Amino acid sequence: MEKIPMTVRGEQQLRQELDALMKRRPQITEAIAEARELGDLKENAEYHAAREEQGICEAQIRDIEYKLSVAQVIDVTKMTNHGKVIFGATVTLLDVNTDAEVTYCIVGDDEADIKKGLISVNSPIARGLIGKQEGDEVSIATPGGRKEFEIEKVEYV
Structure with a gap:
């Protein structure tokens, strides 16, 4: 099985999300039980909505x-x-x-969010920067055209 790189922050966020989903499980089960008590399951919208929510929650947990x-x-x-x-x-x-001036943090694919300055390690900019050092000038081919950057600062936070 191939390992996928992830930052410590990314792992913490996933574990928090998983914890929140695990806490929702009993609530969803309770909602299904309450909906069952309302009678005919074929025409019971609350039951079907709760079952759908349960399916989505379980899929997110597995993911x-x-x-x-x-x-x-x-x-x-x-x-x-x-x-x-x-x-x-x-x-x-x-x-x-x-x-x-722009600041990016190079993260795993699942953590990437350009609006927060988090770019995927597989993005063109990150691939062009990996291995370079402070003070280097780099020319990177991006979907928007070639960009010229100077690396001002590299931090490990």
């Missing part, structure tokens, strides 16, 4: 459990790659063409 089982949790705070861009690093970049 999270699978993700956690194949996760290779990487704690970058324990690594000593001073100034080098690696998985889990937070990188501050200067766009050479616009002088705009």
